[in-house]
Amino acid sequence: MKYLELSAIKVSQPLCDFYLTSMKAVDLLKVSFSEQLQYHDDQGKLHGSQRKIDSTRLSDIGRFIDSVEMSFPSSIIIAANYNEEGELVDDESVRWDIEPVNGNLFKILIPTDSKLAAVIDGQHRLQGFGEKYLSNQERLNVDLPVSIFFDLSNPYQAFLFATINGNQRKVDKSLALEQFGFNVEDEPQHSWTPEKLAVYFARRLNFKDSPIKGHIKIAPKISAQLQKQIFQTQAEWTVSTATIVDGILNLISSKPKRDRVEMAQEDIFGRRKRSMVEHFVDKSPLRHQYLEKEDELIFEIVTNFLSAANQTVWQEFNPRSYIFKTVGVQALFDLLKRILLKEIVTNEASFIGFLSGSLQFDFSKSVIQASGIGRKDIRNALLLGAGLITEESLRADDLNRINELRQ
Numbered sequence: 001m002k003y004l005e006l007s008a009i010k011v012s013q014p015l016c017d018f019y020l021t022s023m024k025a026v027d028l029l030k031v032s033f034s035e036q037l038q039y040h041d042d043q044g045k046l047h048g049s050q051r052k053i054d055s056t057r058l059s060d061i062g063r064f065i066d067s068v069e070m071s072f073p074s075s076i077i078i079a080a081n082y083n084e085e086g087e088l089v090d091d092e093s094v095r096w097d098i099e100p101v102n103g104n105l106f107k108i109l110i111p112t113d114s115k116l117a118a119v120i121d122g123q124h125r126l127q128g129f130g131e132k133y134l135s136n137q138e139r140l141n142v143d144l145p146v147s148i149f150f151d152l153s154n155p156y157q158a159f160l161f162a163t164i165n166g167n168q169r170k171v172d173k174s175l176a177l178e179q180f181g182f183n184v185e186d187e188p189q190h191s192w193t194p195e196k197l198a199v200y201f202a203r204r205l206n207f208k209d210s211p212i213k214g215h216i217k218i219a220p221k222i223s224a225q226l227q228k229q230i231f232q233t234q235a236e237w238t239v240s241t242a243t244i245v246d247g248i249l250n251l252i253s254s255k256p257k258r259d260r261v262e263m264a265q266e267d268i269f270g271r272r273k274r275s276m277v278e279h280f281v282d283k284s285p286l287r288h289q290y291l292e293k294e295d296e297l298i299f300e301i302v303t304n305f306l307s308a309a310n311q312t313v314w315q316e317f318n319p320r321s322y323i324f325k326t327v328g329v330q331a332l333f334d335l336l337k338r339i340l341l342k343e344i345v346t347n348e349a350s351f352i353g354f355l356s357g358s359l360q361f362d363f364s365k366s367v368i369q370a371s372g373i374g375r376k377d378i379r380n381a382l383l384l385g386a387g388l389i390t391e392e393s394l395r396a397d398d399l400n401r402i403n404e405l406r407q
Contacts, residue, residue, distance in 0.1 A: 026140040034119040062133025076122035092371040194253035211306035237324035247333030252290040285340035308351030320364040331378035357385030
């Protein structure tokens with residue numbers, strides 16, 4: 001696989017960290033994408049998933065790029081490690097990665113074979129370099145300033161877009177907020193998409209009294225080297241918002257983008273309702289509860305499971321243990337999904353019963369990797385401890401790694 005290597009500086013702001021760099025227009029076009037969303041009629045019906053490209057504006061931008069006075073000092077803002085289906089990419093072999101160099105200087109490694117960066121802001125500036133609008137092809141080698149957010153969940157991408165474009169005509173802000181709705185509490189409950197519900201739950205878990213209050217950070221997944229440095233000095237563990245949102249989403253929807261687009265065909269304060277997606281075949285364990293608007297039951301199940309984790313595998317914080325890191329939390333949600341596929345468990349005591357068997361494993365051992373393989377190994381150990389799989393069902397090499405984790 002081919003990689004593009006960039007130097008970048010980290011910028012720390014209240015929402016999260018991001019990285020400033022420059023990329024040639026041709027390279028940015030190769031690795032990024034932007035969806036289009038537009039109102040389908042004057043009743044607010046939506047089609048697509050982001051704002052409409054303005055061809056006239058692109059022609060004007062293309063002429064400006066061709067000119068001798070061409071200059072774009074403002075950053076193109078992108079969200080790395082999301083595919084064109086709006087899904088977070090977990091495969092370490094294809095993800096964009098960050099490595100520390102010196103102080104505030106970092107190295108960013110970008111696989112160039114896939115489009116894994118969503119354009120949050122600046123899609124018209126970038127698309128103006130397209131063949132249809134650009135006469136001087138040498139302009140493709142122009143450097144563009146780029147701000148890169150890593151693993152920034154879709155709702156926060158929309159929040160940034162709405163904030164940046166808040167002074168433009170109202171429709172721009174509406175297109176962003178309608179998709180991912182940070183004002184979800186102001187919308188009818190029956191109109192909440194799975195993504196909105198998952199984001200709402202993540203906020204409640206982080207800011208209300210909950211087993212993981214204060215443990216959810218809007219921050220990127222990082223390289224194993226940098227992750228190791230952070231966990232050596234960090235007193236408390238944190239995971240990204242995307243980790244929690246995706247974990248909850250997997251309980252209520254197998255294809256959240258499909259659900260979002262389908263429900264966006266009707267207005268929020270009109271006929272939009274969850275029953276619009278009930279015809280889809282979806283075997284997510286809490287799908288029925290989502291469709292029936294049993295949101296408090298879903299939240300109770302997630303909260304009681306996390307409380308059980310606090311009393312078992314999270315009882316003693318170990319900065320070296322991967323059960324407190326992204327792959328560990330992902331594996332715990334994988335376990336929760338498997339439990340719920342077997343039976344709808346709601347009480348904390350039952351979840352403790354499923355998790356207690358995992359205390360025989362030490363998730364701080366070096367055999368675990370901060371990758372998809374590491375997530376699989378932790379998941380297999382949790383499933384074995386819960387009695388949901390047997391040793392005979394595992395491949396020999398997988399079982400050997402699990403046995404190395406035993407206390």
